[in-house]
Amino acid sequence: MADLVETAASVGSFKTLLTVVEAAGLLDALKSPGSLALFAPTDEAFAKIPATTIASWMEDIPKLKKIVAYHVVPGDVRSDDLLQIDEAPTLEGSIIAxxxxxxxxxxxxxxxxxxxxxxxxxxxxxxxxxxxxxVAGH
Structure with a gap:
């Protein structure tokens, strides 16, 4: 098998996500051993956001890093786990519902x-x- 980055690349619908992961300097984190759950927005999900907004994120790496890290949960969190929990801590530091x-x-x-x-x-x-x-209020 492949790591999270290679797997996302092979799916083909995460080009924007992989671009922002790389820009945020988080490729290594998603390639590292261990276990992570990545909530991966599709290219269509990114298309809902104005290109100017994404461009501003790309110029603010600390902000971009927070946004990307908010999509990653430490641990092997699979579908059966998602049915049993109502929140999870993210690499960014806050909680997703x-x-x-x-x-x-x-x-x-x-x-x-x-x-x-x-x-x-x-x-x-x-x-x-x-x-x-x-980040949402900025």
Missing amino acids: IDNSDGVKVNDAKVLQQDILADNGVIHVIDTVLMPAL
């Missing part, structure tokens, strides 16, 4: 596909880019 009352949602993002396995974790595909509270 998990709602499984009608499908699975992470904050306001719908989980489109679960449990794409990689050597060092799992990818859950989401339809919306997650914004940590510290």
